[in-house]
Amino acid sequence: xxxxxxxxxxxxxxxxxxxxxxxxxxxxxxxxxxxxxxxxxxxxxxxxxxxxxxxx
Amino acid sequence: xxxxxxxxxxxxxxxxxxxxxxxxxxxxxxxxxxxxxxxxxxxxxxxxxxxxxxxxxxxxxxxxxxxxxxxxxxxxxxxxxxxxxxxxxxxxxxxxxxxxxxxxxxxxxxxxxxxxxxxxxxxxxxxxxxxxxxxxxxxxxxxxxxxxxxxxxxxxxxxxxxxxxxxxxxxxxxxxxxxxxxxxxxxxxxxxxxxxxxxxxxxxxxxxxxxxxxxxxxxxxxxxxxxxxxxxxxxxxxxxxxxxxxxxxxxxxxxxxxxxxxxxxxxxxxxxxxxxxxxxxxxxxxxxxxxxxxxxxxxxxxxxxxxxxxxxxxxxxxxxxxxxxxxxxxxxxxxxxxxxxxxxxxxxxxxxxxxxxxxxxxxxxxxxxxxxxxxxxxxxxxxxxxxxxxxxxxxxxxxxxxxxxxxxxxxxxxxxxxxxxxxxxxxxxxxxxxxxxxxxxxxxxxxxxxxxxxxxxxxxxxxxxxxxxxxxxxxxxxxxxxxxxxxxxxxxxxxxxxxxxxxxxxxxxxxxxxxxxxxxxxxxxxxxxxxxxxxxxx
Numbered sequence: 095x096x097x098x099x100x101x102x103x104x105x106x107x108x109x110x111x112x113x114x115x116x117x118x119x120x121x122x123x124x125x126x127x128x129x130x131x132x133x134x135x136x137x138x139x140x141x142x143x144x145x146x147x148x149x150x
Numbered sequence: 151x152x153x154x155x156x157x158x159x160x161x162x163x164x165x166x167x168x169x170x171x172x173x174x175x176x177x178x179x180x181x182x183x184x185x186x187x188x189x190x191x192x193x194x195x196x197x198x199x200x201x202x203x204x205x206x207x208x209x210x211x212x213x214x215x216x217x218x219x220x221x222x223x224x225x226x227x228x229x230x231x232x233x234x235x236x237x238x239x240x241x242x243x244x245x246x247x248x249x250x251x252x253x254x255x256x257x258x259x260x261x262x263x264x265x266x267x268x269x270x271x272x273x274x275x276x277x278x279x280x281x282x283x284x285x286x287x288x289x290x291x292x293x294x295x296x297x298x299x300x301x302x303x304x305x306x307x308x309x310x311x312x313x314x315x316x317x318x319x320x321x322x323x324x325x326x327x328x329x330x331x332x333x334x335x336x337x338x339x340x341x342x343x344x345x346x347x348x349x350x351x352x353x354x355x356x357x358x359x360x361x362x363x364x365x366x367x368x369x370x371x372x373x374x375x376x377x378x379x380x381x382x383x384x385x386x387x388x389x390x391x392x393x394x395x396x397x398x399x400x401x402x403x404x405x406x407x408x409x410x411x412x413x414x415x416x417x418x419x420x421x422x423x424x425x426x427x428x429x430x431x432x433x434x435x436x437x438x439x440x441x442x443x444x445x446x447x448x449x450x451x452x453x454x455x456x457x458x459x460x461x462x463x464x465x466x467x468x469x470x471x472x473x474x475x476x477x478x479x480x481x482x483x484x485x486x487x488x489x490x491x492x493x494x495x496x497x498x499x500x501x502x503x504x505x506x507x508x509x510x511x512x513x514x515x516x517x518x519x520x521x522x523x524x525x526x527x528x529x530x531x532x533x534x535x536x537x538x539x540x541x542x543x544x545x546x547x548x549x550x551x552x553x554x555x556x557x558x559x560x561x562x563x564x565x566x567x568x569x570x571x572x573x574x575x576x577x578x579x580x581x582x583x584x585x586x587x588x589x590x591x592x593x594x595x596x597x598x599x600x601x602x603x604x605x606x607x608x609x610x611x612x613x614x615x616x617x618x619x620x621x622x623x624x625x626x627x628x629x630x631x632x633x634x635x636x637x638x639x640x641x642x643x644x645x646x647x648x649x650x651x652x653x654x655x656x657x658x659x660x661x662x663x664x665x666x667x668x669x670x671x672x673x674x675x676x677x678x679x680x681x682x683x684x685x686x687x688x
Contacts, residue, residue, distance in 0.1 A: 105180070105542050112549045116213035120206035121477060132206060139209065143184035146546050150181040
């Protein structure tokens, strides 16, 4: 994995996803009991966390 | 919740994963952090029976804390690069380099005071990357130069980078800044006195230390004690102002005749390790591109902004209420009955936060440089590129580890870890608190991340043992701070800057004994405070 080239733009988006998903998707989803929003929130968070592992 | 060995092992898996990936597989913190997050998520759901609503809430709380820390980190990065891009940092370094030929004073000036100042404003290994080449340029041996820069800045990391690590400790433990600051200041002060002496010792052993003991003690005591006081007034400025005080004190000492006689200069040069050719050793021949006061203008602005906000009545309250980030949560619990009571996240005043002050100072700095014709066309684009490149990886590491830490706390994993350690070691454990902090910094390359990973853990152990949470948390961050001198990520920054790539082991070999010695000293002092001198502190 360490041999792969890191992509600054992709990492920037990953960071944005990590910072956006919890307050703007997961938190309102719990407050409004909106399962669909919660699923989207987890998807965004998981993808954002996976990017640095594979492209970092 | 009952403690058993299987659950204790499971609770330690996220931290173990990060440790193994970073140390064993040489992964960066920005890759290991997200992996630790996934491990924490899996363990929380499968073993600790946390549901997804609970995890959503803990991620939202974690976000507020990550935002609190990253706001400072990005602001500090912006301010540092505004000054650096115009040649200001080089000019500040050159001003101090020209003051004396006495090697021990030069070492104290650049390898202790100047790197502390740089830690105060930047962090991210900048003190090592800037300080080590300057030391080599002054004739110091490269391995010694990197080791000295690492030792010289490490003590002040907690309140460095505009106190980002202190903020993370405060957020991770839930303890107030006002209560924490005096205790953190105490341990950091103690570390500072030793780091000053260790930096000189790393240069020339006991011979250099004997020769330079008076200026070393004068500089380290003035820096450390001032940091203690400033930390209680305004933590964000503690390391920054302490570094400035150190530079001023060393500048005054460099005017004292006894240190500038031919014999004193020669003796200081023969006391330690010097290189014959600083240029081939990748030293930096620095150039003074602008007057000192102009180079320093953005930092003067920062001091004025902080004083203005703190002392002009009504300004701080007005800024605090302009725009606030704060989330509210109801009570929730895991399937095993671990309850997180209802409450609010920490409150972040968008315009009154330390990060905001750094942004204000950066813009004022740009305006000043522009008015003086130093800020050229195209510099803004270069600035943004440097800030983004410098901040993204560390922000990913911090964010993922903060989210991981919150999952661990709110699913009961941190409690499980703490209970196991408290039951096994009992009252002996506090001796090892700073070493746990060192371990965190070694693994993650950051005092901030060390506090995020272990801050809540240390407080939980303290609660279980019935000892002071404040002193335990302070000992944790002091360990995390001095652990910076060992952190491979920082060592690599130093070695790669001065052309010593591949010789990291030599540098770590030099800093290891100082770090472990100091961690044990801090641990023993902490134990004496917890069980004898300050038993009634909560």
